[in-house]
Amino acid sequence: MKVARIYLLLHVILTASVLVNTFDPITTTVVVGIGATLGRTIYKYFKESCNPQWIAFNATGLQKDLDSKLFGQHIASRIVLKAVNGFMNNDNPKKPLVLSLHGWTGTGKNFVSKLIAENIYKEGMDSSFVHVFTSELHFPHASEIETYKSQLQQWIKGNVTNCAHSMFIFDEMDKMHPGLIDSIKPYLDYYDKLDGVSYRKAMFIFLSNAGGESIIQTALDFWRDGRDRNEIELHDLETALSLSVFNNKKSGLWHTSLIDKNLVDFFVPFLPLEYKHVVQCAMAEMEARGFDPDKDVADQVAKDVIYFPKTERVFSVKGCKTIESKLDYYI
Structure with missing residues (x-):
């Protein structure tokens, strides 16, 4: 029509x-x-505009994507779905939604951000209302920290003024200069408006490897005790994770007031991936390319991945990050 x-x-x-x-x-x-x-x-x-024609949350779509495309992340899947669902269905949120996603490389942090964007914005990650900052690209020089702070504030203010339902994704937070993220603290707080602008409908997502060691250690302890990873709950990880991030000098959230003032709504842990999850990733990638998923090929790809610790070989060193390129060799 x-x-x-x-x-x-x-x-x-x-x-x-x-x-x-x-x-x-x-x-x-x-x-x-x-x-x-x-x-x-x-x-x-x-032309994309800030209205329901272009911005409409699909809760069913997000749940389906998390269930069928994200592997081995029962905690992250549950938190993200509840957090985003609750926020997007609230016509008058008291503050922006702030999610801090933590875990080893290749465990799905960027992928989950993409799924969230795709189920809110018609244009997904290509939307002009989704803004991605990468530490080493956008904030490379420690000597320019004050300039970066000012630019970041103006960028966020300008974009939220343009569209209240803006999304800001900060990748590689573990490489961000400490103190930079504190410059946007007022925009994440419980303010009705700041200089006439309301930030309460915006969403901020931080992606970081920081805290990954504590998550891995917990997962490894469960494995050594013979307990299923699905028994791991958020309370087993959350306190140690937030403390690890807050006290990590290499983290962009080191001693940040965002944590001190409880402005991060959820610290979302991403567990390290096991062999079976790598197989699932390979099968999903084949399906995404239009091939019939082949379990034998998926097993070959998974066996080609490096695992740790060296003796037990339980978790994939790079999660599912290299699956796409490795699959090219086998199909």
Whole structure:
């Protein structure tokens, strides 16, 4: 139906442009005016804007994606779904949603951010309302920290002014200069408005490897005790994780007031991945490429991955991060 309407508009404009040459000057002006108006209508139809046509939370879609595409992360999946669902269904949140995702490389932190974006914004990660900051790319020089603070504040203020439902993703927080993230603390706090701007509908997601060691140690303890990883609960990890991040000098959240003032709503732990999860990743990647998932190929890929500790070989060193490239070799 939408496509039909667009074709109709295009037809009217093209017809109007042809008829222009046969009309007198006054009629020509009217026809051109109609064509310009319709042209602006089509432009607005295609141009992403901050309204429900482009921004609409799909709770069912997010749950389905987390259940079928994220492997070995029962804690993270549950927290993310509840947190985002509760926030997006609240017409009057008291503060922005702040999630801090922690875990070893390749465990799904970036992937979960992508799934959240895809189930909120029609354009997903390509949306003009989703903003990704990478520490080493956007904040490379410690000597420019004050400049970065000012630029970051202005960038966030400008984008939230443009669209209240903006999302900000900070990748490689463990490489971010300590103190930089504190510059945006006011925007994450319980304020109705700051300089006339409300930040309460915005979402901030921090991605970090910091705290990964404590998460791995807990998972390894459970494995050595013969307990299933699905028995690990958030309370087994949360306190140690937040303390580890707060006291880690290499963390962008080192001694940050965001933690001190409890402005991070959830510290989300991502567990290290085992052999079976790597197999699942390989199967899912084959399906995403349009191939019939082949368990034998998936096993070959999983066996080619390096595991740790060296003696037990329980967890994948890089999670599922190299699966895509390794799969090219086998199919």
